[in-house]
Amino acid sequence: MATYIVDLRHLNSKTPAGKAVYTKTIVELLLEKNTVIGVGNNNFNSMFETNKNFTFYSTNNLFHHFKMVILAFKFKAQIFATESFITPLISSLLGIKNIIVVHDLISFKDPTHKFFPKLIEKISLPILTKFKNNYFLFSTQNGLKESNLLFKLRKKNSFVFFPGPKFTKTPNKTKKTLITFVSTFFERKNHILLLKAFDQIKDKTDLNLCLVGRFIEPQISKINQFIKDNKLEDRVILSDYLSDSELKQIYKKTAILCNPSKIEGFGLQIIEALHMSIPCIVSEIPVFKEVFKNSCLYFEVDNAQDLSNQILFLSKNSELKHQLNLNSKAILKKYSFPRTLVNLNAILKKINSQ
Helix, strand or coil, X not given: CCEEEEECHHHHCCCCCHHHHHHHHHHHHHCCCCEEEEEECCCCHHHHCCCCCEEEEECXXXXXXXXXXXXXXXXXXXXXXXXXXXXXXXXXXXXXXXXXXXXXXXXXXXXXXXXXXXXHHHHHHHHHCCCCCEEEEECCHHHHHHHHHHHCCCHHHEEECCCCCCCCCCCCCCCCCEEEEEXXXXXXXXXXHHXXXXXXXXXXXXCEEEEECCCCCCHHHHHHXXXXXXXXXXXXXXXXXXXHHHHHHHHHCEEEEEECCCCCCCCHHHHHHHHCCCCEEEECCXXXXXXXXXXXXXXXXXXXXXXXXXXXXXXXXXXXXXXXXHHHHHHHHHCCHHHHHHHXXXXXXXXXXX
């Protein structure tokens, strides 16, 4: 039984996003056959308290990275870094084996990304790829390909893996009244484009638009101004971070899920929607085409007219909805918890043998 040190700080957030789901699922997968030591700012032991193979260590931001390295030495463990590149930067120099998750390349692609995280990633990632004791997990083949162009990765040290979370499907007979987009309010998520598309068809549909996610300035102010300028107050629902149970209630009312993002690492909310048999319309970016194939309806990136046409087309086409639902079954099977458990164990076996 191997031991892994996992960074749990994403689970401490009051507004957890896709990275938090990734981290939680990784821990659940690892605990099937391994010992996991979680390190975070607050005590989240209760999340996995029923598993005797899980131990939690509380720390603070100042000494977090050093504590993870000390624990790795103490327990002769590998570091599974899902949050930061700083810890593996330290442990790499000391010869500790690291498994590093590269969720996306936002720091290299989005000029509006936060300065400090962007600086850390731009400095750390190129250095980390130089060490033979570092292994990298990418969400998609597209992410691996783009990273390889930037960093010239070692083939045997690079893997494509996205963990399938556990889902509980319940019957849903709630009336569908919403077009929904679930995402943090960053510019690259393209909320304004979705609002423009909705504004074009607001008089042709009874559905309302629901935008859910962590409010971020200045984007949320721009969105509010657009809603006001176009008199959409009665047709657009804006909601800051919701709990899982609150979000499920939104999904139950959702007729169509839209994701107009210009840059994405994966698209977890699309998997969630497909699992609930919600038809999805997404931007035609390489990541989405790779992951979701023919399970979604696509529109031309940054084309509001094309998006509005697709929304109307899908909303009135029950046969297409049914076909997309059938097509999604292969995708959901690929990202199921049992399937990704097998995939992760195969990757760990290769890493541990090197």
